[in-house]
Amino acid sequence: MMKQFLSVLVLAGMSSVGLSFCGFYVAKADTKLFNKTSQVILVRDGQKTTVTMSNDFKGNVKDFAMVIPVPEVLSQEDIRVVPSSLFSKLDAYSGPRLVEYHDQAPCYQPEVFYNYAESVTTRADFTSEKLTAMPTMQDYGVKIEAKYEIEEYDVLILSAKESTGLRDWLIQNDYKIPTAADEVLEPYIKNNMKFFVVKVNADKMAQMSGMNKVKKYIDDPNMDDVKDLRPLQITYNSDKFMLPIRLGMANSTGEQDMVVYAFTKEGRVESTNYRTTKIPSNKMIPEFVRQKFGSFYVDLFEKAHKEEKKEAIFLEYAWNVSPQFTGMKCDPCVGPPPIFTDLKEAGVDWALNRTNQASNDVFFTRLHLRYARETHPQDLLFHVTPNKEHFQGRYIITNAYKGDVTCEEGQKYCVKVVKRRVDELENLEDLTAWNASEYKPYVKEYYNKLDDPSLMNRVEADPQRNEGLPIFPTYSNPNDHIKRVLIIGLLSLLLIMLVLREIKREIVRRNFGAIYRI
Amino acid sequence: MIRNKIMKPSFKIGINISRWRVFKDARNYQILYLASFLIFGITQLNWEISNLQLIVVIGLALITQFLWLKWCEKPLHSLKSALITALGICLILKSASILTLALAVVIAISSKFLIRIKGKHLFNPANFGIIFSLLFIGDAWISPGQWGSNAVFLFTLSVLGGIVLHKVGRLETSVVFLGTLFLFEFGRMYLYQGWEMDVLLHKFSNGTLLLFSFFMITDPMTIPNAKKSRVIWAIILALLTFSLSNFMQIYTAPIWVLFFMTPLTVLLDKVYPAKKFEWLKKSIINN
Incomplete structure (x- = not known):
């Protein structure tokens, strides 16, 4: 019995780390490549985890290689190559968005109406690297557990006994690894992790590139352009739901960004060992931000990151993306919501059930974090929560009416615009730390249109357009009535019992009061 | 009475503060x-x-x-x-x-x-x-993860927790629990796996863990009455928490362990009988 218990513990201990894309990139020769932003798709269903790592490697594919710790020896079916377009689709769909409203002519219809949307998504810039020659085995305590050819990649799964052996083996086989790498490898080896080592098969790659010519004539969206390396996807079973960011920090100085796209059945994904918080959202910002929304968001993130003492993880998007879900898929939609094929490619194998019916439980979370060795010493641990509340990073622009504002309503309108623009600039400074006083003309523009500046004191500003929109579908739980019955039932039962007891005592007192007095 | 108050300097009131019923x-x-x-x-x-x-x-x-x-x-x-x-x-x-x-x-x-x-x-x-x-x-x-690891705040949390426990006389439960847990994590993460010390400290600078240690496992009404049994109880709690969080990946382990430890409390109270805790002495209630 004891033995059984022990072996369970050991097994559980083994199936630790998932992997991250952030595995670590081993650079060969002196190519100075620096992984700045990485993108990962995580699909979690019970113990099953599918991880897809984006691969924006630019350069000679012969120089590419990566090492990722995995919890078990993966079989060939567990390793796939997926089209790069998957990441751009998810990024475009879930990126922070700019919403635009237009004020109507105040002199005719004094109402604000209507919206249409436009957006810019910040592009993630990520680079990866390097290559290796085919390994030759020596006595380093390193064992090749499996060897696969997966499309353009050659994959090895290694196990090692000690980190210096693994490091030496990698060096021997022409991987240039960071000097500190063995220290970082040690804990993973002790945790019985295997190492997933990837390089590119240049010949295969050349063959596949030939497909581009074919693609010119046959327009099949499934035919991927293989000029660039495509994302690798692996699936494994492990009770640990995590990303080993520490390995990625071995060859990178300073901060790195990571965007995680997670799909689950239950609801939002959040970190258990770092704080997950929402990115500031639904704020009114000045019109001129439209032209520089990209840099606006970069600075907003930078400021939010600093204010959270550089350690929080930001929620940028959370939405029910089930094919069956009938509500809005986003508001506004920046890119088309993921469809069946996207979900399937990402590894959401429950998007269609056995009877080919669309699933109603695919929840999407986008997390964005900026990490560094000092602020994030631990690997990222996640858990799935039943929180199905929708969220999006959304910023609002209101275009002022440019025409005639000379009528009385128009003058009042100018006051409102001035006040609104002041608020917008305050918000801008608050969100991005841009110096709002540089934008005085933005406020003055409508102030100058006022014939009587004293009107400023008599007209009130419109309320800020923030929390009211968008209207998130309220999530109602089918068990709500049971909870209500339980709460009210229990309390009223107690109350009734109390009242009954008092009545009974009162009766006793009246009837037998005389006896008590004696 | 009034004369007394006027004559006595005001710091007296400060000193006597712990005699007030509220405190x-x-x-x-x-x-x-x-x-x-x-x-x-x-x-x-x-x-x-x-x-x-x-x-x-x-x-x-x-x-x-x-x-x-x-x-x-x-x-x-x-x-x-x-x-x-x-x-x-x-x-x-x-x-x-x-x-x-x-x-x-x-x-x-x-x-x-x-x-x-x-x-x-x-x-x-x-x-x-x-x-x-x-x-x-x-x-x-x-x-x-909701607390982050804001050092100043976590420090305040522990100190304030300590004051309450000192008042209740259950400080040893928290200290033994945290100490045992730290020893085991130190052995596993630092000595065996070779993580750096800050990885370990980051794990312990978790507000939920501290809140649990200082405010939940110290409720005098639901933990063993005798000091000896509380120490045994806290060690077992720490061991189970360590195993569950490291080998089963249950990050909310202490809360589950506390729940399922209940029968043990009853047993320990039988083995080491002691007086049941009361929030207020009878005399104060009757005041």
């Missing part, structure tokens, strides 16, 4: 601290708890406790305990549904009066409510 009861400190943590969480850490949720949870806790106290014909001073339970649930349990939190708190308070052995309630009420919601309601969860 005799450690629960007042607990309420004060838990409420300030909650305010800190909502204002500084952007927790998503609406005012309505707070009012409903605290209100229902008080109503439920009041009704039960009336039914059991007990003095009303233990309404404070209900407030502590409500604050504890608001601090730990998360749910998008107000009904889930409401039900959790009603169940939590009722468990105190329904599940008793020898005049002592078995489960820590907040713990019972939380476990009940996680198991049976479905749309509730715990966010172990």
